[in-house]
Amino acid sequence: MAIREETRMLLESMGRLFEDLCTKQVVDAAETGIFAADLWQAVSETGVPLAALPESAGGADAEWSDLYAALRVAGRYSAPIPLAETMLAGWIASSAGLELADGPMTVGPVRASDKLVLTRDGNGWRLNGTASRLPYASHAERIVLIADGPDGEMAVSLEGSAAPTPEKGKNIANEARDTLVFDNFHVATAARLPNGVGRAALYRRGALARATMMSGALERAMDLAVSYAQERVQFGRPISKFQAVQQNLAVLSEQTAVAVAASNLGIQSLGCGDVEREEFQIAIAKARVGEAATLACELAHQVHGAIGFTKEYSLQLATRRLWSWREEFGSDPEWAAKVGTYFCSKGADNLWQILTGD
Amino acid sequence: MATPMFRFDPVELPPEAIKLRGEVREFIREHKDAMGFTRGEHNPEFSRAMGKKGWIGMTWPKQYGGHERSSFERYVVIEEMLVAGAPLSAHYTGDRQSGPNILRFGTEEQKSYFCPKIAAGELTFCIGMSEPNSGSDVAGTRTRAAKVDGGYRINGSKLWTSNAHNSDFAILFCKMAVTEEQANDRHAGATQFLLDLKSPGVEIRPVINLLGEHHFNEVFMTDVFVPDHLLLGKEGNGWNQLTSELSFERSAPDRFLVFFQMLQQMLRMAGPDPDKATAVALGKLISQLATLRSMSVSIAGMLAEGLQPNNESAVVKDLGTRYEQDIPVVARQLFWSEPEQEAIDLYASMIARTTMNAPRLSIQGGTREILRGIIARGLGLR
Numbered sequence: 237m238a239i240r241e242e243t244r245m246l247l248e249s250m251g252r253l254f255e256d257l258c259t260k261q262v263v264d265a266a267e268t269g270i271f272a273a274d275l276w277q278a279v280s281e282t283g284v285p286l287a288a289l290p291e292s293a294g295g296a297d298a299e300w301s302d303l304y305a306a307l308r309v310a311g312r313y314s315a316p317i318p319l320a321e322t323m324l325a326g327w328i329a330s331s332a333g334l335e336l337a338d339g340p341m342t343v344g345p346v347r348a349s350d351k352l353v354l355t356r357d358g359n360g361w362r363l364n365g366t367a368s369r370l371p372y373a374s375h376a377e378r379i380v381l382i383a384d385g386p387d388g389e390m391a392v393s394l395e396g397s398a399a400p401t402p403e404k405g406k407n408i409a410n411e412a413r414d415t416l417v418f419d420n421f422h423v424a425t426a427a428r429l430p431n432g433v434g435r436a437a438l439y440r441r442g443a444l445a446r447a448t449m450m451s452g453a454l455e456r457a458m459d460l461a462v463s464y465a466q467e468r469v470q471f472g473r474p475i476s477k478f479q480a481v482q483q484n485l486a487v488l489s490e491q492t493a494v495a496v497a498a499s500n501l502g503i504q505s506l507g508c509g510d511v512e513r514e515e516f517q518i519a520i521a522k523a524r525v526g527e528a529a530t531l532a533c534e535l536a537h538q539v540h541g542a543i544g545f546t547k548e549y550s551l552q553l554a555t556r557r558l559w560s561w562r563e564e565f566g567s568d569p570e571w572a573a574k575v576g577t578y579f580c581s582k583g584a585d586n587l588w589q590i591l592t593g594d
Numbered sequence: 595m596a597t598p599m600f601r602f603d604p605v606e607l608p609p610e611a612i613k614l615r616g617e618v619r620e621f622i623r624e625h626k627d628a629m630g631f632t633r634g635e636h637n638p639e640f641s642r643a644m645g646k647k648g649w650i651g652m653t654w655p656k657q658y659g660g661h662e663r664s665s666f667e668r669y670v671v672i673e674e675m676l677v678a679g680a681p682l683s684a685h686y687t688g689d690r691q692s693g694p695n696i697l698r699f700g701t702e703e704q705k706s707y708f709c710p711k712i713a714a715g716e717l718t719f720c721i722g723m724s725e726p727n728s729g730s731d732v733a734g735t736r737t738r739a740a741k742v743d744g745g746y747r748i749n750g751s752k753l754w755t756s757n758a759h760n761s762d763f764a765i766l767f768c769k770m771a772v773t774e775e776q777a778n779d780r781h782a783g784a785t786q787f788l789l790d791l792k793s794p795g796v797e798i799r800p801v802i803n804l805l806g807e808h809h810f811n812e813v814f815m816t817d818v819f820v821p822d823h824l825l826l827g828k829e830g831n832g833w834n835q836l837t838s839e840l841s842f843e844r845s846a847p848d849r850f851l852v853f854f855q856m857l858q859q860m861l862r863m864a865g866p867d868p869d870k871a872t873a874v875a876l877g878k879l880i881s882q883l884a885t886l887r888s889m890s891v892s893i894a895g896m897l898a899e900g901l902q903p904n905n906e907s908a909v910v911k912d913l914g915t916r917y918e919q920d921i922p923v924v925a926r927q928l929f930w931s932e933p934e935q936e937a938i939d940l941y942a943s944m945i946a947r948t949t950m951n952a953p954r955l956s957i958q959g960g961t962r963e964i965l966r967g968i969i970a971r972g973l974g975l976r
Contacts, residue, residue, distance in 0.1 A: 455599060462597040462973055476975045479967070486966035489973055490909050493600045497892070498885040500604040523881040569874050576877030580868050584861035588677050588854070591884055594612045 243302050246284075250306050253278055254313035260550055266316030267410035271375040276317045276340055285322040286336070293330045304448045304503045308496075311452025311561075314553040316411060318342055318372040320445035324438060325380040325393075332427035334393035339377035344370045344416075345435070346442060346565060352383035352418065354390055354426050361385075361426045363392065363418040371564075373402045373414035382435050383426070389434045390426045407560035409553075432511060440518045442565035444502040447518075447525040450561050451495040454529060457536040457554040458492045461485060465539050475539075484535050491532040498524035513593065516578050519571045526568025529558045598973060600906050604888070605895035611666040618674040621647060626678070636760045637681035638715065644675075644682075645715030650689045654697060659710025669847055669894040673887075676851035683757055688712035691842040692719035692765050696788070699827035699835050704788065708763075721843075722766035722789060722813065723836070724754045730964050732836065733780040737768035737815065739787065745821040746787065748795075751814045756958075758798050758811040764789045766815075767836055770829055784832030788824040795819070805935065805950050843959055844907040845897060847890040850883060850914030852955065853921045856944045857883070860921075863929050863941065875924050882917045886910060905972035908965040915955040915962065922948040 257275050266272040279285065284306055289295025303323055310319050318340050325341035344367040345352060352365035367373075367381055376396045382389055400421060402414035462485055465476035475481045502521030505514040533555045537544045544551040562568060579587055625640065644650055652668040654660020675682055693712045696704055711717035728734040737750025750768060758764065766789040776782035791798065795818035801810035827835045857879060864872050889910050896903040925945055933946035956962040970976050 458599075459597040462975070466975070482970035482975050483963065483966045485973060485975060486912075486969035489600065489969060490913055493602055493889070493906075493909055494885055494913065496599075497602045497604075497889045498881070500602070501885060501888045504604050504606070504888075517884075519877075520881040520884045523877060524885045527878065527881075572875075572877030572881060573870055573873040574877065575880050576864075576868060576873030576875070579880055580861055580864050580873065580876065581866050583866065584858040587858055587861060587880070591880075591887065592615065592673075594607075594615055 240302075243299075243305055246302055247305055247309055249282070250284070250309040251312075253282065254309060254315060258313040258315050260553065263314050263316050263553055269410075269412070271340075271372075272316050275315065279315075279317060279319060280338065285319060286326045286338075288323060289326055289330045289336075294336070295326070295330070300506045301503050304444065304499075304506075307445055307448045308452035308455075308499070311449030311557070312456045314409070314453065314456070314557055318376065320442070320449065321371045321376075324441060324445065325378060327441075328382065328391050328429070328433065328438060329378070329380045329393045331433040332391040332393075332429050334380070334391055334425065334427050335378070336393070337377035337396075340372060340375055341378040341380060342370050342373050342376040343380045343438065343442075344373075345381065346370060346439075348439060348566065352381055354383040354385045354392070354423070356386065357422065359424075361392070361423040363421040363423050365418055367416045367418075369405055369407075369413035369415055370402070372412045373399070373416060374404055374412055379416070382429070382438060385426060385428070387428075389429055391429055392423050392426045394423070407564070409556040409560045411557075411560065436515075437511075439565060440515055441506075443522040443571065444499070444506075444518045446561040446564050447495075447502060447521045448499040450525050450529050450558055451492070451499045453554040453558050453561070454492045454495045454532050457532060457551060457558070458485075458488050460551050460554070461488055461536045461539040464543075468541075481539060484539055488532050488535040488539070491528040491535070495525045495528045495532070498528070516575060516590075519574045519578070522566060523568045523572040523575055526562040526571070529562050530568075533558050600909055600972065601896070601903070602889050602892040602906060603895065605892050607666050607670065607891060608664065611664065611670045614667050615670050615674060618649075618671055622674065622678045622680065625680075635681035636683045636718075636757065638684045638718070640681050641684035641715030641718075643715070644685065645713060650685050650715055651693055651709060651713030654693065654709060654713065658697060658705045659713035661713075665894045665897040666891075669891065673847050673851060673890075676848055677854050679855055684718050684760065685712065685715045686848075687721060687757070687761075688717060688719040690846050690848075691721070691839050692763070694842045695765060695786075695835065695839045696826065698838060699786075699831075701823070703823060704826070708788070717763065718757070718761040720755055720758045720761040720764045720791075722752045722755060722764035725751060726753050729754075730961055732767065733784070733833065735767055735769055735784070737766070739768045739770050739785055739820070741770070742819070745819055746825065748787070748789070748815045748818040748820055751812060753801070753810075753812050755798075755811045755813050756809050758791065758813050759800065759808070761791055764791060764813070765826060765839065767832055769832075781833035783830055784836070785829050786826040786832045786835050787820045788826050789815075789818070789820060790824070793818050793820070803954075805947070838902075840960065841902055841904045841907065844911050844965075845893055845903060847887075847894070849911045849955075849959075850886040850890070850917055852951075853918045853948050854883075856921050856925065856948050859941055859944055860925055860928065872928055875928055879917070879921065879924060882913075882920075886914050886917060889913075905969060908960070908968040908972070911959065912956075912962055912965045912969070918955050919952045922952055 287296040287298035322341040325343035329336050347368050354361045379394045405413045498521045502518040505517035648661045649671045651660040652663045739746045739748050766787045770783040772783040795816045797814040799812045800808045931942045934942045935946045937943040
């Protein structure tokens with residue numbers, strides 16, 4: 237079944253852009269805490285970050301499936317920019333009719349245990365609570381958050397410079413993960429969210445973003461391992477000629493294929509209009525990709541030997557992200573528990589019927 | 595990226611396949627009690643009923659008894675049958691690989707004779723590949739065919755021949771004499787025949803497996819005469835034909851649904867509100883299953899495009915058997931039971947059967963190591 241022509245062209249152009257502009261030097265520099273502004277600018281000019289929005293809101297009515305496919309390319313290149321976060325922030329803010337930025341945005345809460353509360357204060361609102369480890373919050377022009385309002389979930393869109401000073405943090409790939417604490421913080425505008433848009437939807441679409449980026453990072457790790465094994469000579473021949481190494485690479489390629497297929501399963505659910513199906517297919521995606529990443533990282537490093545353990549060599553750009561992303565927006569055990577709980581609640585006799593969906 | 599990536603495009607089943615699923619489920623409901631399903635049982639009556647429905651040889655040309663339906667429709671029929679534990683073994687090998695191989699390499703006469711009978715569920719095939727000294731190394735076959743007047747004389751033996759005792763024909767892989775120049779070519783002289791198992795000189799002896807069951811056989815051939823018209827393809831082209839046959843074998847969606855009923859039983863035992871550890875363990879298995887299934891549908895999509903997804907099939911088979919072998923491992927961590935093959939307690943008997951059957955899954959149809967070798971070749975490493 238052929239991939240749509242538009243999708244193919246988008247992915248090719250994103251691939252070229254990242255190949256040229258998302259070099260190891262750029263990623264290394266971003267890891268020191270300096271925002272990759274040139275890379276962001278170039279990505280922003282493609283229109284991809286806000287492409288899912290309706291044309292009336294400055295978007296292109298693009299298919300989410302295409303945008304997730306673009307996230308896979310970003311993951312392949314370890315892109316140190318909040319592309320997924322900006323896509324999701326734009327989606328939440330425009331759904332609520334709130335302001336957006338052209339620049340980098342972030343979105344939250346990203347942790348299920350965080351709680352934000354909005355209360356009325358004259359014509360405005362007071363925001364209380366903590367949004368932990370928001371990706372790139374200290375670099376974001378806009379911070380879009382979902383909080384519990386008096387009559388259900390509401391969204392707010394804060395100017396980055398006007399938000400409380402973040403407590404800076406980072407994941408093990410040195411991507412900014414900044415915590416914002418709101419203590420009676422004044423917000424002028426808050427807006428109700430339409431049906432189907434809210435914290436649960438944000439959490440699962442964030443999980444799918446990470447799963448898809450992980451599938452891209454695994455493609456990179458596999459590509460490096462296969463190429464390296466063909467170049468590295470020991471005992472008088474390339475190590476790729478040894479069966480033990482071939483078997484490891486075969487398993488690595490299997491796990492990579494699994495990650496792509498599992499994330500696609502989540503992506504396929506996006507347009508189905510059935511929230512329950514979207515929830516369990518994305519749960520399957522994050523659970524399965526996380527499991528695949530654990531084994532694949534181990535094998536990619538094993539094939540590389542000592543060189544893969546250095547900062548100079550690129551493998552770690554992929555594996556440190558995989559080890560970070562597998563925990564973000566819910567770990568694979570957390571999502572696996574949701575899968576197990578869901579299917580147990582439906583009963584053994586309905587397992588197959590639900591999986592096949594017809 | 596320099597490295598070839600295996601292709602698993604996301605594929606949605608087309609409406610005709612979805613529609614067919616309802617029909618298949620209805621058929622299974624009707625036949626379930628009457629026929630007494632047991633895993634893999636040889637049940638010619640059931641196979642004939644499937645033949646009547648047009649569910650064998652589904653993708654073959656109508657001219658040869660087929661039904662010219664899509665790979666997706668075939669996929670749906672097979673997965674529903676496997677999940678229900680339907681008894682397919684009287685027609686499955688013929689449907690999956692012997693028929694397609696005959697259609698590809700056979701003469702007009704062979705196609706017209708064999709394929710309609712397979713599609714009707716009236717002719718059972720088995721696979722004559724493995725030998726005592728030629729398992730994974732199929733090219734090392736020692737069974738010999740010599741040209742004689744009007745046909746060939748065959749001597750040798752096959753081993754691990756599943757269902758030979760219930761089969762009418764085997765596609766036999768053997769070697770013919772080679773020239774001196776070809777002596778170092780391990781694939782030279784390889785030839786396939788359609789062997790009538792009732793031919794004089796064929797003797798079939800059971801090999802009982804570790805469950806105490808009779809599936810395997812040893813097939814001895816002593817001066818067996820095979821007439822010219824039962825040569826399959828060309829003399830010396832057997833290796834090429836066998837590779838094609840194996841790719842039919844491995845692309846079927848039957849490598850991750852063998853223990854499905856055990857997974858269901860585990861869900862039943864977990865109940866509607868399992869604890870966290872149980873939910874995680876079952877959720878992992880279901881996530882693996884769902885992913886394997888989507889990869890398998892993807893393969894059906896490639897078959898529908900006329901591609902031969904050999905690498906992708908090897909990937910799914912290797913991952914599928916790993917998943918299946920994990921099922922009894924996870925089961926015994928969650929729910930204790932002493933395994934007993936014929937226990938009245940369903941779980942005790944299922945854990946006995948899955949534990950004992952698990953080792954064969956990563957051996958039959960290409961061992962795990964052979965499959966990974968194929969994948970490594972696909973990656974350009976060999």
